[in-house]
Amino acid sequence: MISDPLLLSIVMFGIMFLFLLSGLWIGFSLFAAAISGMLLYKFNLPPTISIWSKIGDLIANSVWNSLDSWSLTALPLFILMGEILYRTAISTKLLNGLLPWLTKVPGKLLHINVFACSLFAAVSGSSAATTATVGQITLHELTKRGYDKRLALGSLAGAGTLGFLIPPSLIMIIYGVLSDTSIGKLFIGGILPGLLLAGMYSTYIIIVTLIKPNVVPKDDEKYSFKDKLMQSKEILPVIFLIFIVLGGIYLGFTTPTEAAAIGVIGSYLLAILFKNLTWENFKTSLLNAVKTTCMISFIIMGAAFLSQVVGFVGIARALSEYIASLNLSPYVLIFVVGLMYIFLGMILDGISMVVMTLPIVLPIVTMAGFDPLWFGIFLVFMVELAQITPPVGFSLFVIQGISGEDISTILRATFPFFMIMILMVILITMFPQIVEYLPNHMIR
Structure with a gap:
């Protein structure tokens, strides 16, 4: 059994990657990694509650909430x-x-x-x-x-x-x-x-x-x-x-x-x-519309369940608190925060990334002198990067369903555009006026 959330995240990432490489459906891979994480984590549950009932509750809750829109x-x-x-x-x-x-x-x-x-x-x-x-x-x-x-x-x-x-x-x-x-x-x-x-x-x-x-x-x-x-x-x-x-x-x-x-x-x-x-x-x-919709919906369900498990065992919070304890300089801090979000993008959907980490990360970032408006756009870029970051890059899976190409081909094709987005993040960090100019001049 594993009690350290950060170690558990590495194990879950490895399990998910193995399932994806084995050719298992993407949705099944996400569900399997999340269930494995629940089974491996050291919970202090009352004797009357089994881990499988907890897993069932989380699946029911995440599946319903992710698609009830x-x-x-x-x-x-x-x-x-x-x-x-x-x-x-x-x-x-x-x-x-x-x-x-x-x-x-x-x-x-x-x-x-x-x-x-x-x-x-x-x-x-x-x-x-x-x-x-x-x-x-x-x-x-x-x-x-x-x-x-x-x-x-x-x-x-x-x-x-x-x-x-x-x-x-x-x-x-x-x-x-x-x-x-x-x-x-x-x-x-x-x-x-x-x-x-x-x-x-x-x-x-x-x-x-x-x-x-x-x-x-x-x-x-x-x-x-x-x-x-x-x-x-x-x-x-x-x-x-x-x-x-x-x-x-x-x-x-x-x-x-x-x-x-x-x-x-x-x-x-x-x-x-x-x-x-x-x-x-x-x-x-x-x-074909039904097939594509079902494929995307199944991935949404799997990603929502995985995100809920990540939040349930405290991975996002543990990672955010660890970064807060390092007392870094402003630009080193934003670099480490960016790396954290890229890592979280491998195992979380964008909305979960924002909701789970923002209460801890935002006060640290604003205390370092960064504008909350600028950080909001920076965070959107991080979520965008998560969309094309393996193994849970949602856009990659959507394209795989449309094109029928294997994920490795899509990853190689996407890499230059991933690097362009990284360059764009560097530009808005060095020149925050790119983000702040229009809001400051159009809204008083």
């Missing part, structure tokens, strides 16, 4: 919308219409992942929904056209995390409530770093394509301005659909869930208009 219903609807757009070849029309405008830009249609994720992140506020929806529309189409699959996977994984940074963001709302920081200022503070990060992703794609031209298909066709306008006719209905979905949310007419339902209906109407809807692709889009 009305806002979560937007996820399967957006996934279905993406499936319809892909299965009925509407996504092909979208990319055909955009190609003439991007043909002179190094990387061409690879920038679609970054642009679409930035746009969708401003609607969903969820990295899972952003990654799943955009991935369904773009990933298959890009690889079919001859674009480098690794770069397509990596750009999707990196840009998909923008769901937490570009407002509205669930993590920012939770942080604002817990830290008594203005949520409006947090939202505005995330805009500039989010756009800058998206720009860095596109810059990386441009650099890679200039060094390795073979990552994009050769296209010697030249387009006049008239050709571009003619090609754009194909995408006008799709842009109109996007405008309705996004505009309804921004203007306050619809909730994200209602907008997702409108998006599904609009997608089917477009499929009928373009005469692409058949019984076969209608059935396939529904079945």
Whole structure:
């Protein structure tokens, strides 16, 4: 039996990694690691209560709480919308219409992942929904056209995390409530770093394509301005659909869930208009949406149970208290806190990371002289990194479910974008004005 929470976290991490390498389903691996942690930890339970009954209570509680959310219903609807757009070849029309405008830009249609994720992140506020929806529309189409699959996977994984940074963001709302920081200022503070990060992703794609031209298909066709306008006719209905979905949310007419339902209906109407809807692709889009939703939901349940176990045995608190006891200088402190969150990102979901550690970490950080507003954006970046950090990088698993690629391939594809995000964290630490400029000048 293990009584030290930090030692237990290492053991649980090892068990989870073994299960994942064995090919076990991701959800099962998360549940298995959490149950192993409960069985190995030295509890002082009354004789009348068995450890298995405690495990059962935690599973029931975490599974219910993680999925009992009305806002979560937007996820399967957006996934279905993406499936319809892909299965009925509407996504092909979208990319055909955009190609003439991007043909002179190094990387061409690879920038679609970054642009679409930035746009969708401003609607969903969820990295899972952003990654799943955009991935369904773009990933298959890009690889079919001859674009480098690794770069397509990596750009999707990196840009998909923008769901937490570009407002509205669930993590920012939770942080604002817990830290008594203005949520409006947090939202505005995330805009500039989010756009800058998206720009860095596109810059990386441009650099890679200039060094390795073979990552994009050769296209010697030249387009006049008239050709571009003619090609754009194909995408006008799709842009109109996007405008309705996004505009309804921004203007306050619809909730994200209602907008997702409108998006599904609009997608089917477009499929009928373009005469692409058949019984076969209608059935396939529904079945694939159900499969993807079930896969994501199972991972959510496993991650929620693992997070609850981590909190129950005191791993996050023990790690935070250990860092507090080191009495480090400000920048060394923020470096160690960043490492702690990257480690916690391997075994916790983002919301659990924030809720469990903030009561201990925030007073230490503010006493070291860091602005709570700045630290909120820093924390969002840490949560984003957790989305693409193995073995519990949620976005990685979503992409695996969409693409069918093995996790090692996805990890290699994602690593450059992971490093770009690390660079962005260094930039906002060295130049906090990137975060603070807009909130200080737009809100008095």
